[in-house]
C-alpha cells in the first residue's frame with residue numbers, strides 16, 4: 001500500500017519571518033511557547049506571551065530546542081533491524097515498507113493471540129486522545145502511560161480520596177501562605193509557570209516547608225527544611241495529623257460537610273505522636289508542634305503538595321494520601337491560596353474537545369495489567385506499565401506480543417533494564433516511535449522517526465484547570481529528514497489494517513475541525529494566540545456546591561474503592577532499618593538542565609553536563625575511608641560502576657544520591673554514550689516490585705554498596 005507524505009501545514013515552506021504558536025516538547029511540562037521562524041529556520045524560542053502565567057519565560061531545556069532541531073544525531077528515516085535485538089544492525093527503509101512490515105506483524109500477532117495482545121505506551125498528558133484512539137481502533141484495551149515510574153501513587157491516592165486524579169488539582173501557589181513539599185524539588189525539577197509562582201510567592205513572604213533527605217536547591221529556598229530519613233514521610237504525616245486533631249486546629253465546618261471517615265482517621269493516628277515519629281524520621285517532636293502552630297495560623301492558605309514523583313517506595317501511596325487528607329483538614333480545598341479543583345470546559349458550561357476515541361466502539365476485553373479490575377484502585381486510563389511488562393514476560397493473564405513505545409523510553413525510565421529487555425525480547429514486534437536514539441529504539445525491531453515538535457502539528461490539547469482552555473502545537477518548520485507526525489503514522493497503520501475510520505483525516509486542519517466541533521472556538525482563533533481560555537478568570541466553585549466524584553460524593557478518608565481492593569485506607573506505618581556499613585538507599589532526581597533520559601546528547605545541554613557524581617554523607621564516608629573526589633565503586637546486586645564521590649553533610653546518612661539520565665549506551669549518540677552512570681541499572685529487581693496500593697515501582701528501596709576504589713590512592 002502506498003501512503004505518500006503527510007501534508008505540511010499551510011505556510012510552513014515560506015521564507016518570510018513568521019511567529020508560530022506551539023507547545024514546548026523538551027520535557028513533560030509542555031509549556032506554551034512562541035516560535036520565531038526566519039528564512040525557514042527557527043531563530044528564537046520563548047514562552048507564549050499570550051499566556052499570562054508563563055509570560056515570555058522559558059527554561060534552559062526549552063531554549064535548547066534550537067540545537068536539538070539542528071542536530072543530525074537522530075533517526076532520519078524509518079529503520080528495520082537486521083541482526084540480533086540491540087546489536088545495532090539496521091536497514092534504511094521507506095515509510096511504505098516500514099508501515100507494511102508493521103501491519104503484517106500486527107495482523108499475524110492478532111491472528112495468533114488476539115488484538116488485545118498489542119500494547120502501546122506513551123508519556124501521558126494532554127495529547128493522549130490520539131494514542132488511545134489508535135489502540136482502541138486496533139481492538140486492544142492495553143494503552144498505558146509512563147506513570148508507573150513517575151506520578152502513579154500520587155495519582156491513585158488522589159482518586160481514592162477525591163475521585164479525581166493528580167492532574168485534577170491546581171495548587172494556587174500565587175496566593176498561598178504556606179506550601180509543604182515532600183521532595184517536590186520544584187526549583188530544579190521544573191515547570192516554568194509553577195517555579196515562577198513559587199519564587200514570586202516566596203518573595204512576598206509565603207512560607208515553605210521542604211522535606212527531603214537531600215538539600216536540593218528548593219531546600220535552599222525554603223523557610224523550613226527537614227532532612228527526613230529516606231522513605232519515612234508517612235510516619236511524619238501521621239504525626240502531623242495526630243497533632244492537628246489533638247490541637248483541634250482543623251476546619252470543623254468543612255470536614256463535617258465534605259469529609260467522611262474521620263473516625264477511622266482518629267483511630268489510625270491515636271498513637272502516632274510527634275515523639276513516636278522521631279526515631280522513624282529523625283525530625284524532632286518539637287519541630288512538628290511548631291510546624292502545626294504555623295499551619296494553624298496560615299490555614300486555609302496552606303498547600304500540602306501531593307507530590308509528583310514521590311512514587312518510590314512501598315508506602316508512597318499513603319504519603320500522598322495523608323498529604324491530601326491534610327489539605328482537607330486545613331479546609332484548603334477550592335479556596336484562593338489552596339488547592340483548586342481543575343475544571344473541565346463542561347464544568348463551566350462550555351463544551352470540551354470532541355474525542356477521537358468517540359469514533360470507534362470501546363474495547364470491553366480486560367486489561368493485561370488488572371488496572372481498574374483486579375486492582376480497582378489503579379486508574380485503568382493510566383494503566384500500570386510494569387504489569388504489562390510482566391504479561392510480556394510470563395504470558396499471564398494473557399500474552400502481550402506486540403508493543404509500541406511512543407515518546408517513552410522504558411529502558412531508561414523503568415528500573416532494571418536487563419529484566420525489561422528479557423520481557424521485551426519475547427515480543428513478536430517492538431516498534432519505537434521517537435525523535436532520538438532512545439535506549440528502547442536501539443533494542444526495537446522497527447524505528448519510526450517522528451517529526452520533531454517544531455516540525456509537526458499535534459492534535460489540540462485540552463487543558464483542564466482553574467481556567468480551562470485549549471492549547472495548540474502548530475507546525476513551525478518543514479521536517480529536516482524523512483520523518484512524519486504521529487497522527488499520520490497511526491492513521492497509516494490503521495488504514496493498512498482496514499481500521500482507518502478512527503483517524504480518517506486527510507490533513508491536521510480537518511482533524512482540528514473535528515475536535516473543535518460545537519466548542520465555539522475556531523482554528524483561526526487558536527492560531528492567533530496559541531491558547532484559548534474558556535473562562536476570563538480562575539473559577540472557584542461555591543463551597544455549598546462542592547461534590548466529589550467518589551462513590552459517596554464526599555472526600556473519602558475511609559475509601560470504598562480501597563476496601564474493594566482489600567487494602568487499608570490508612571496502613572500501619574512500616575518502619576525500616578537504617579542500612580549500615582557500606583550499604584545505602586539509592587536516591588535520584590532530575591537536573592535543572594536535563595530532561596529525563598532524552599537530553600544528554602543535546603549539543604548544548606550535553607555540554608553543560610559532566611559525569612554524574614555520587615552524593616554521600618560526610619560522616620558515613622569518613623567511616624569508609626572515602627574523601628571528596630575519590631573514585632568509588634557503587635554496586636547493586638548484579639551491576640556495579642565507578643563514580644566520583646561528592647562527600648557532603650547535605651545528604652542524610654542513610655542515603656546516597658545521583659542524577660538520572662546518564663549512562664547511555666547507544667553509540668550513535670556520540671556525545672552522551674558512556675557518560676556517567678545510569679541509576680536505573682543499579683535498581684536491580686525493582687521492575688516487578690511495587691507499592692501494592694498505588695502501584696508505582698519501589699525504586700528508592702534499592703540498596704547499593706559503596707566502596708573506595710582500591711586502585712584510587714591518595
Ligand SMILES: Nc1nc2c(c(=O)[nH]1)N[C@H]1C(S)=C(S)[C@@H](COP(=O)(O)OP(=O)(O)OC[C@H]3O[C@@H](n4cnc5c(=O)[nH]c(N)nc54)[C@H](O)[C@@H]3O)O[C@H]1N2
Nearest residue numbers: 182183184185189190211230231308309589590592595596
Ligand atoms: N529540569 C527538569 N525538570 C523536570 C524534569 C526533568 O527531567 N528535568 N522532569 C519532570 C518530571 S517527569 C517530573 S515527574 C518532575 C519530578 O519532580 P520531583 O517530584 O520534584 O522529582 P525529582 O527531580 O525526581 O526529585 C526528587 C527529590 O526527592 C527526594 N527524595 C528521595 N527520597 C525521598 C523521600 O523518601 N522523601 C522525600 N521527602 N524526598 C525524597 C530526592 O532527594 C530528590 O531531591 O520534574 C519535571 N521537571
Ligand SMILES: Nc1nc2c(c(=O)[nH]1)N[C@H]1C(S)=C(S)[C@@H](COP(=O)(O)OP(=O)(O)OC[C@H]3O[C@@H](n4cnc5c(=O)[nH]c(N)nc54)[C@H](O)[C@@H]3O)O[C@H]1N2
Nearest residue numbers: 150407408409413433434435436438450596597598660680
Ligand atoms: N531510575 C530512575 N528512573 C526514573 C526516573 C529517575 O529519576 N530515575 N524518573 C522517572 C520519571 S519522573 C519519569 S516521568 C520517567 C520518564 O520516562 P520517559 O517518559 O521514558 O522519559 P525519557 O527517558 O525522557 O524518554 C522520553 C523519550 O521520548 C522521546 N521523545 C521526546 N520528544 C518526543 C517527540 O516529540 N516525539 C516522539 N515520538 N518521541 C519523543 C525522547 O527522545 C525519549 O526517548 O522516568 C522515570 N524513571
Ligand code: SF4
Nearest residue numbers: 024027030031059062
Ligand atoms: S519546563 Fe522547560 S523544557 Fe519543560 S516544557 Fe517548559 S520550557 Fe520546555
Ligand SMILES: [Mo]
Nearest residue numbers: 028150151309
Ligand atoms: Mo515524571
